[in-house]
Amino acid sequence: MKKERLIRSRYIRELERFVNRIVDFFNQKEPTKAQIDAHIDKIFKPLESIEKTYLSSEYTKSLEKFVQKNANLHLSDKEPEQIKAEVLKEANHLRKLKRKRSFSKEKHKKSYM
Numbered sequence: 001m002k003k004e005r006l007i008r009s010r011y012i013r014e015l016e017r018f019v020n021r022i023v024d025f026f027n028q029k030e031p032t033k034a035q036i037d038a039h040i041d042k043i044f045k046p047l048e049s050i051e052k053t054y055l056s057s058e059y060t061k062s063l064e065k066f067v068q069k070n071a072n073l074h075l076s077d078k079e080p081e082q083i084k085a086e087v088l089k090e091a092n093h094l095r096k097l098k099r100k101r102s103f104s105k106e107k108h109k110k111s112y113m
Contacts, residue, residue, distance in 0.1 A: 008053045015063045018043055022070060023091045026084045036083060037074040044071050059097045066090055 021043045025031065031039070047067065055061050069090075073083060 004053070007051055008055075011050050011053050012055070012060055012063070014047050014050050015060070015067050018047060018067050018070075019063065019091055019094060022087060026087055030084075031080055033080055036080060040071065040073055047071075059094070059100075062097055063094060066094055 022040070025039050025043075044067075055064055070087060073087075076083065078086075
């Protein structure tokens with residue numbers, strides 16, 4: 001049981017690191033297609049060595065989908081500016097999902113109906 005939790009937390013942490021690294025990369029400069037491919041290969045290598053586990057929450061599932069989609073960016077025919085815009089938009093959506101948990105529950109909000 002403890003080992004499963006450890007594996008799961010490592011996997012989630014590595015997924016979040018991938019997202020943070022790709023966002024930082026796109027925020028620092030305007031990369032070319034070759035630079036994008038090289039950077040994604042570099043930041044995806046640690047994820048390949050970690051064992052995948054079952055993820056139950058909406059945030060972690062979408063985090064995993066984001067990583068899988070962006071690991072295959074080198075196959076797309078899009079321009080670097082389009083790739084940057086899409087990645088940053090999706091990462092922003094992920095951060096909103098993560099913050100969503102910290103808001104108050106519906107039962108504590110007043111209803112005016």
